[in-house]
Amino acid sequence: MNRRNHLEMKKLINTALIAALIILILYNISFSQEIYRFNKIGLKDGLPSGTAPLSIVQDSLGFIWFPVLGGISKYDGFKFSSYKTFIGPKDTTYFPEIFCVFEDSNNDLWVAGNNILGKYDRAKDNFYCYKIFEPSTESLLTFSV
Numbered sequence: 001m002n003r004r005n006h007l008e009m010k011k012l013i014n015t016a017l018i019a020a021l022i023i024l025i026l027y028n029i030s031f032s033q034e035i036y037r038f039n040k041i042g043l044k045d046g047l048p049s050g051t052a053p054l055s056i057v058q059d060s061l062g063f064i065w066f067p068v069l070g071g072i073s074k075y076d077g078f079k080f081s082s083y084k085t086f087i088g089p090k091d092t093t094y095f096p097e098i099f100c101v102f103e104d105s106n107n108d109l110w111v112a113g114n115n116i117l118g119k120y121d122r123a124k125d126n127f128y129c130y131k132i133f134e135p136s137t138e139s140l141l142t143f144s145v
Helices: 003-031
Strands: 064-068 071-075 080-087 098-103 109-113 116-121 126-131 140-144
Touching (some): 064 098, 064 109, 071 098
Antiparallel strands (some): 064 071, 071 080, 080 140
16 A cells, blocks of 8 residues: 555545544434423313413422412422412402412512412411501401311
8 A cells, every 4th residue: 555545544534533523422412402391280180270370489399389260279299289368267258369479588488469468387388468558457368278
């Protein structure tokens, strides 16, 4: 084999190696993306309302909270717990106007709605809510399971 053929062969091998390396890198990049799986949950899974929530939050413990018609729902990944809003322990006047749920920097869970502001008591597993902007009444609202 003469020197010229040897250099051409070496150049061809180098080009093939570079092409193979580029193909491997592109293959690795295209298939190394994370795959996310979503499950649709609905009424048949225990969702208490067919309406879409206006806000959704996952708290520091991993529970997913969202307002629904007539209260708030908590999803633990397997089942739903519903919290209904009412004034006092004996009154059944519901306030379905809850539209926002959020967790603050102290990991306290809050809900807000039309003239309602509430905080979740994790130890008692219920919300304590107050009517706001109505100075004539200072009724304590609670959410119970």
